[in-house]
Amino acid sequence: MDVYSFFIQLLNGLQYGLLLFLVASGLTLIFGIMGIINLAHGSFYMIGAYMAFSLSTLTGSLFVAIIVGIVLSVVLGVALEWALFSHLYKRDHLEQVLLTYGLILVFEELRSLIVGNDVHGVAVPAIFNWSVPLTETLSYPVYRLFMSAVCVVLAVLLYLLMAKTRIGMMIRAGSSNREMVQSLGLNINLVYRLVFALGVALAAFAGMLAAPVSSVYPGMGTGVLIICFVVVVIGGIGSIWGALVASLLIGLADTFGKVLIPQAAGVTVYVLMAAILLWRPEGLFRRI
Amino acid sequence: MRKSGSMLRRLGAVAAMVAAGVLLPGGSALAQGKLKVGLMLPYTGTYAALGNAITNGFKLAVAENGGKVAGRDIDYFTVDDESDPAKAPENANKLIKRDQVDVLVGTVHSGVALAMAKVARDNNTLLIIPNAGADDITGPLCAANIFRTSFSNSQPGIAMGKVMAEQKKKTAVTLTWDYAAGKESVGGFKEAFEAGGGKVVKELFLPFPQVEFQSYLTEIAALKPDVVYVFFAGGGAVKFVKDYAAAGLPKTIPLVGPGFLTDGTLEAQGEAAQGLLTTLHYGDGLKNPKNDAFRAAYTKAYKIEPDVYAVQGYDAAQLLIVGMNAVKGDVSKRAEMVKAMEGAKLDSPRGSLALSKGHNPIHDIYLRKVEGKENKVVGVAVKNLTDPPRGCKL
Numbered sequence: 079m080d081v082y083s084f085f086i087q088l089l090n091g092l093q094y095g096l097l098l099f100l101v102a103s104g105l106t107l108i109f110g111i112m113g114i115i116n117l118a119h120g121s122f123y124m125i126g127a128y129m130a131f132s133l134s135t136l137t138g139s140l141f142v143a144i145i146v147g148i149v150l151s152v153v154l155g156v157a158l159e160w161a162l163f164s165h166l167y168k169r170d171h172l173e174q175v176l177l178t179y180g181l182i183l184v185f186e187e188l189r190s191l192i193v194g195n196d197v198h199g200v201a202v203p204a205i206f207n208w209s210v211p212l213t214e215t216l217s218y219p220v221y222r223l224f225m226s227a228v229c230v231v232l233a234v235l236l237y238l239l240m241a242k243t244r245i246g247m248m249i250r251a252g253s254s255n256r257e258m259v260q261s262l263g264l265n266i267n268l269v270y271r272l273v274f275a276l277g278v279a280l281a282a283f284a285g286m287l288a289a290p291v292s293s294v295y296p297g298m299g300t301g302v303l304i305i306c307f308v309v310v311v312i313g314g315i316g317s318i319w320g321a322l323v324a325s326l327l328i329g330l331a332d333t334f335g336k337v338l339i340p341q342a343a344g345v346t347v348y349v350l351m352a353a354i355l356l357w358r359p360e361g362l363f364r365r366i
Numbered sequence: 367m368r369k370s371g372s373m374l375r376r377l378g379a380v381a382a383m384v385a386a387g388v389l390l391p392g393g394s395a396l397a398q399g400k401l402k403v404g405l406m407l408p409y410t411g412t413y414a415a416l417g418n419a420i421t422n423g424f425k426l427a428v429a430e431n432g433g434k435v436a437g438r439d440i441d442y443f444t445v446d447d448e449s450d451p452a453k454a455p456e457n458a459n460k461l462i463k464r465d466q467v468d469v470l471v472g473t474v475h476s477g478v479a480l481a482m483a484k485v486a487r488d489n490n491t492l493l494i495i496p497n498a499g500a501d502d503i504t505g506p507l508c509a510a511n512i513f514r515t516s517f518s519n520s521q522p523g524i525a526m527g528k529v530m531a532e533q534k535k536k537t538a539v540t541l542t543w544d545y546a547a548g549k550e551s552v553g554g555f556k557e558a559f560e561a562g563g564g565k566v567v568k569e570l571f572l573p574f575p576q577v578e579f580q581s582y583l584t585e586i587a588a589l590k591p592d593v594v595y596v597f598f599a600g601g602g603a604v605k606f607v608k609d610y611a612a613a614g615l616p617k618t619i620p621l622v623g624p625g626f627l628t629d630g631t632l633e634a635q636g637e638a639a640q641g642l643l644t645t646l647h648y649g650d651g652l653k654n655p656k657n658d659a660f661r662a663a664y665t666k667a668y669k670i671e672p673d674v675y676a677v678q679g680y681d682a683a684q685l686l687i688v689g690m691n692a693v694k695g696d697v698s699k700r701a702e703m704v705k706a707m708e709g710a711k712l713d714s715p716r717g718s719l720a721l722s723k724g725h726n727p728i729h730d731i732y733l734r735k736v737e738g739k740e741n742k743v744v745g746v747a748v749k750n751l752t753d754p755p756r757g758c759k760l
Binding site: 080082083086087090091093094195197198199209211213214215216217218219222291292293295296301332333334336337340341343344 | 411412414544569570571572573575576577578580581582583584585587588590600601604605608609612613614615617618619634
């Protein structure tokens with residue numbers, strides 16, 4: 079592999095990792111901080127992608143679709159938390175798995191009823207629909223660079239929210255001791271509702287942002303879900319910073335694994351996970 | 367494209383079929399009751415459209431034969447196989463044991479078809495496969511009672527490998543999902559391309575059904591081969607063709623593949639697919655009298671344009687009719703029936719169709735070029751292509 083290819087592959091790996099982070103950060107909030115095993119997280123990603131498809135077909139603009147989509151997914155998040163998830167905090171993990179697995183089936187069926195089972199493409203917005211020539215044979219789609227930039231901005235915002243703001247403090251306090259926070263007079267239920275909605279919105283936003291490059295197809299949430307759990311486990315449960323580092327690691331391992339050892343492309347990520355867990359059973363980082 | 371000799375032969379075959387159909391009533395056929403045909407196809411899910419097209423094609427051929435097969439009416443038993451290999455043995459057994467079908471027709475998904483082939487072999491039920499391309503079914507797992515009227519996965523690959531070698535391409539890179547259909551397709555390409563003097567410099571695989579291609583495109587750009595051969599279908603095909611164009615690769619490295627890369631996906635691929643070369647046993651604008659008649663009849667009956675799957679279903683029924691006519695509708699004379707089917711020369715909308723020793727089609731594979739929303743046939747890649755029935759002991 080020459081130097082050019084190496085750097086382009088590095089770019090590919092980082093770009094994939096950043097997108098993974100966007101989905102996985104929502105999961106680390108819900109799973110890590112609220113303690114809910116949310117198997118339906120991949121479905122939120124799928125719902126986001128389908129919203130991007132339906133709304134952009136309807137309005138003619140992906141950006142309008144994304145703005146409307148974010149509002150809708152926050153509403154969905156609040157409604158789900160109120161109706162279902164708020165009853166689960168004190169139950170054991172098996173019941174959470176049952177409910178969220180059921181949700182996967184419900185969402186897939188609804189998707190099939192509303193949009194159908196066809197594969198759809200989502201058009202790249204016109205201003206990003208061009209490529210930068212990198213070498214004489216290869217160009218790089220600008221939309222992918224734009225996606226990465228958006229992911230970096232969101233990562234920074236999320237970090238600031240969790241580490242530097244009052245609401246971030248409440249969230250962190252709630253995750254270590256729910257009862258104590260409640261007895262201090264804070265409305266922990268409201269905080270949790272917001273965190274859940276944020277998690278749903280992040281996953282849906284990732285789906286919307288990725289729709290033009292991933293295309294939209296049935297079952298697209300399942301693959302994302304598994305890799306997201308890998309990210310959360312490697313990064314350390316509940317750590318935003320850990321999720322970022324783990325996402326980038328996985329992006330790079332996956333990208334270079336595919337090129338250097340194509341025969342084992344499917345397992346590189348899991349070998350990485352096993353190695354890290356042997357080394358640090360709690361994952362790379364503790365909670366922030 | 368066509369020689370008058372084969373035309374005459376086909377006419378002869380049709381005449382023989384017609385004669386047999388006309389002469390039969392009055393013989394033993396009337397006493398035999400209805401022929402039970404089990405259609406085990408996907409009627410829901412990703413492949414639902416394919417299952418419906420195959421069914422339509424099958425029923426059209428029967429209708430053109432007077433709605434009967436060798437004088438017998440048909441009772442259809444339909445099962446939705448959901449393209450789920452786990453449910454395949456149960457579904458096939460339901461048709462064979464409960465409904466006691468005389469012949470089983472199916473299916474699209476190779477995994478399901480492999481399971482069906484096993485059940486058919488165990489019960490010695492006649493099976494006609496109208497799509498699934500797994501090489502093994504007409505290779506090591508071949509059986510006297512199992513026929514295929516579609517293709518084997520390696521066939522389009524072999525044809526494209528030959529064409530690319532003839533175009534004096536020296537190096538190639540292949541890319542596909544890491545599963546049977548992809549490996550067989552790429553294997554066919556590699557075999558023919560290297561036999562013609564080319565060299566496959568790298569074979570790339572990614573896990574099914576992943577569609578993150580960016581790192582592979584970078585690798586392809588670094589290797590700079592003369593041509594890239596890929597096998598993808600459905601959503602993966604749409605995304606790969608678009609990503610390949612977005613990476614600016616088509617300017618320097620042409621992309622080719624089997625017909626599945628651009629069949630039924632051109633709407634979604636749009637501009638990115640223009641000019642792509644693919645190989646398949648059917649295509650748009652194919653000119654022969656049978657195809658013209660078939661397309662007109664199909665469009666009239668179902669109000670939609672037929673596709674390659676409809677052709678395969680149509681030929682499945684044509685093959686059954688040949689076998690049934692040979693035994694005057696008496697399915698108990700299995701050996702005689704199989705012999706007639708093995709020797710069948712079908713007049714298919716795709717051109718002439720015969721069967722290899724492994725019961726896989728011997729047919730022309732066409733070279734097609736994407737123009738607008740059509741896969742236009744631009745020539746014959748390989749005439750009467752037969753794939754070697756490896757490991758078949760028939």
